[in-house]
Amino acid sequence: MTTRLIDRIRSDNPNLATKADAHSRAAAIRLFCLECMNGVRCEVRRCTAPECPLWPYRLGHGFDDGTLADTTPDDDTAGDNDATPDDSEEE
16 A cells, blocks of 8 residues: 555654644645655755745745744744845845
């Protein structure tokens, strides 16, 4: 029996899966992005698909109503310094 990718991601991230099941937007988006990036967490941050409607929210930020503050401790963004992109390309 083969395990679908989303099932493997959910079993590898049980806290995230539980929050998504409880209707957490942040967790549901994170699971979607993990599936899109074949389960590789660091690739979610490196995502090169800004045309995706979920792209601005993939790291748990970006909702105007401020309701996306439910990131999980096992999230790979926990403890990261969210540095802004290097704007030195204008030189």
